[in-house]
Amino acid sequence: MRGTSKYDREVLSALECDERFRSCQEIHSRLAEARGGGSRPPSLSTVYRTLHRLARQGEIDTIHAEDGERLYRRCETSPHHHLLCRVCGRVEEIPHAWELRPVLDRVGYQSGFSELGCSLQLSGVCPDCGRSVPTGEDPEERGADAVL
Amino acid sequence: MRGTSKYDREVLSALECDERFRSCQEIHSRLAEARGGGSRPPSLSTVYRTLHRLARQGEIDTIHAEDGERLYRRCETSPHHHLLCRVCGRVEEIPHAWELRPVLDRVGYQSGFSELGCSLQLSGVCPDCGRSVPTGEDPEERGADAVL
DNA sequence: AGATTATTGATAATCGTTTTCATTTTCGCA
DNA sequence: TGCGAAAATGAAAACGATTATCAATAATCT
Structure with a gap:
């Protein structure tokens, strides 16, 4: 894993204007909704992988919800x-x-x-x-x- | 659930002299080991329930491990x-x-x-x-x- | 183009936790 | 002391988020 995904940008922009932390699954369905219907959205697996990578690279924050679910949010600088x-x-x-x-x-x-x-x-x-x-x-x- | 369990005390004492946070499952097996062999230890379900109750009552702290697992520890006053x-x-x-x-x-x-x-x-x-x-x-x- | 390597998607596997429900224990009270 | 309601318990199933697997696809290099 050298650290790229063609979805990096898309995931980041899905997180862009968010004031709440979002779960991976929320992000995934948001990506699905965001497309007109032409191209297929990334799979859930890919969203998980992308979020991992972005978190590791320090692009996004992660916290845990009360129930342990991971939530993600775009980092401010x-x-x-x-x-x-x-x-x-x-x-x-x-x-x-x-x-x-x-x-x-x-x-x-x-x-x-x-x-x-x-x-x-x-x-x-x-x-x-x-x-x-x-x-x-x-x-x-x-x-x-x-x-x- | 009025808020008691005959295992409350036992769970608390299993947590007593710990400087690390422990998972429910660690606590459960600790309880199992701690008995000579006479009585049966509480079930895992009961340990979960007891930990919930103690946390709600403020007797113990909970945090989340990196992977979202819940960890418990005796509260100081x-x-x-x-x-x-x-x-x-x-x-x-x-x-x-x-x-x-x-x-x-x-x-x-x-x-x-x-x-x-x-x-x-x-x-x-x-x-x-x-x-x-x-x-x-x-x-x-x-x-x-x-x-x- | 052809070969090599990385990425992707679908699905199965994991695993901590919660529910369910039948059984047992506890407790109040006659 | 014995009965009945309410709570606690254990075993196992259900749940749900996350991770692993692996074949298919896409990207990259020469």
Whole structure:
């Protein structure tokens, strides 16, 4: 596998204008819908392979849904974090590292770990959902490892 | 399901002295080994159910492995984050929220999101592994969404 | 063009997890 | 103590996302 697919571009553009993370299967059916009817869309296998490759090359981000399903999203070029609405699933991107870098440096210094990276998954209730859903969701639905 | 199982205690104690996250199946076979031979261990289904319940009750943390497998670990009582060694899988616990709270407050203020929680998964190379593995791991192996 | 190599698609295999359902256990209460 | 409802359990089937397989196709090189 030298790392190309004629579908790379198409998959990327299917992800292009998305504010949500998408599963491989969503992307696949989106590709199928997107064509007028002339050419055949790539197979599911190929979409999986393409997503793998793009993720490995750092072109796209992957996260895990609560149920372990892999979700993909186009990377922005600058470092960023994600803010997930626990109610509707909308994801917003948080500009960059904020004042997190010093935290990482400190952790690295104190723990002896090197090459520190971090994945910060923020979750909350977005303004829209906050209005409609008054209170008291099932705790089951909350991010499983929200610890703060 | 009113929320008890005669295995709750046993599952918790199987998790008790662990510095790694464990999969349900690991826990299950651990329970099987732990008995002399008299009584029968709980079934895999029951271990799954028990872990669900404990996670919902906040007794244990869950995270996802790279492949989406769910991993469980006993919660400490105070808020904390996890620092994962990308080479050996060792997990250390980072005391508490550090100076992260102000970051969350700011994000909440600027985004309009409410009830902000966060899961901070830090990863790096632990001191032991840092000595033995000089450099250049396969980028495939890195945490998929290490963004900082 | 011909040979070599990589990519693709269809399908089967994997594997962690969840459901189902019949059986057993637990618990309240007369 | 014994009965009956409700919950918990185990075994196995169902599920579903992902991965592996392999023959067919397309791309590449000389």
